[in-house]
Amino acid sequence: MGASDFVLKPWENEKMLTTIESAWKLSQSRREVKKLKLKEKQLIAEINRPAQDLIGSSVAWKQVIELVAKVAATNANVLITGENGTGKELIAREIHRLSPRTDKVMVTVDMGSITETLFESELFGHKKGAFTDAHTDRTGKIETAHEGTLFLDEIGNLPLPMQAKLLSVLQNRAITRVGENVPVSVDVRLICATNCNLLQMVANGRFREDLLYRINTIHIELPPLRNRRADISELASFFLKKYAEKYNKPGLSISEQTLQKLESYAWPGNVRELQHAIEKAVILSDTAVLQPSDFLFRSSDSAPDIHSNCTLEEMEQKLIAEAIAKCEGNMTLVASQLGITRQTLYNKIKRYGL
The missing domain is CATH 1.20.5 (Single alpha-helices involved in coiled-coils or other helix-helix interfaces)
Known part of the structure; x- marks a missing residue:
């Protein structure tokens, strides 16, 4: 010593x-x-442990993983979008794990859970005595993530006044703690996620266009599970093994009929719903083989209606994207299912940037 x-x-x-x-x-x-x-x-x-839940061999999922690998090596801001349960936080962690900042911390902030009154204190920090309950100095989330990664989950839930404050930090790369006047420089890699349509929110005046440009250098759209049905069997096997070990039920398996039922279901809750369904079946099953009767789905649970609140072009774009995912990139089959020629299909893919 x-x-x-x-x-x-x-x-x-x-x-x-x-x-x-x-x-x-x-x-x-x-x-x-x-x-x-x-x-x-x-x-x-x-x-930074490798994400074991990033499972899948479908074309749609492979494209996501390939994009993650390319983006991770940079410091570009990333926006991850997708329905609830598609794995947005897992993708964010994988980007951080593969990035040059992997030896630094990744700080996650649920933007939907922060009240407007505590926004600055939570993100920027505060000095003791800055307000009634500020009994000690506090380092904010952004400063904690210095030299690491800042993951802002549910960015679409951020009210407009807070959006302006966040934009100022991103532009100046500095924060000012509540109760202080001296800016503190910060170096963070920003990853945001949302299940909202931010472009539509911009059009409706609910999200700042300049903030969207700041956070959207690279956009990663996660496909819903219904568009990667080829991965359901692999995911089910992974979760079955996980929960069989957790609940001390070795030797469990899934029957072929059960897999067919799982693959035909719409999974509105996506991978998270599949995970919970497998866990529940493992807990309640009294046999060594999970049967279709171990999975009870509401008949009303179906894929979301893509036609609601869509323009004709948006509807066409979504139909083409879903057909490509469903046919796993087989353009001849996609064109056949959509009733158009391959050349028309390629023209529309180019037009919509698919």
Whole structure:
């Protein structure tokens, strides 16, 4: 450990005791710092574990994973969109894990859960006494993510006044803690996610267009599970193994008829719903093979109506995108199902940027 102080002879007993006490406190502080650094390393290692849930071999899912690998190597801001349960946070963590910032922390903020009154305190931090309940100094989420990744989940839920404050931080790359006047520079890689149609929100005046451009350097759209049915069997096997181990039910399997039922269901809750359905079936099943009767779905649960609140062009774009995913990139089959020629199909793909 080395020396921390010294005492001259002849010494005074009181001073000797004070010196020993100070040395002991310093030693304790060093141990505490060492523990905190170890915990930080363990936390980063846990965050950066390869995402085992990123399972799938369908064309639609492979395209997502390939795009993630390309984007991760850069510092570009990323916007991840998709329905609830499609795996937006998993994709965000995978981008961070594969990025040059992998040895730093990734900080997640649920924008929908932060009230407007606490927005600045949560994101920017505050000084002690800045407001009634500010009993101590607090580092904000953005500053905590310095040199790492900041993941803003449910960005579409952010009210307009807060959008302006967030835009200012992104433009200036600096935050000002509540109760202070000195800006603090921050270096973060920004990833945002939402299940909202931000373009429609911009058109309706509910989301700032300039903020959308800031967060949308790269856009990753996650396909719903109904558009990657080829992955359902693989996902079901993964979750079956996971929960069979968790609930001490070794040797469980899924019958072929059950797989057919799973693959024909619309899965409005996507992968998350499939995961919960498998867990429930594992818990309640009394046999070694999961049967169709172990999965009870409401007949009203069907794919969302893509025609609602859509223009004709938006409807056509969605139909083509879903057909491409369903046919796993077989353009001849896609054209046949849509009742158009391959050349017309290619012209529309180019037009819509699909």
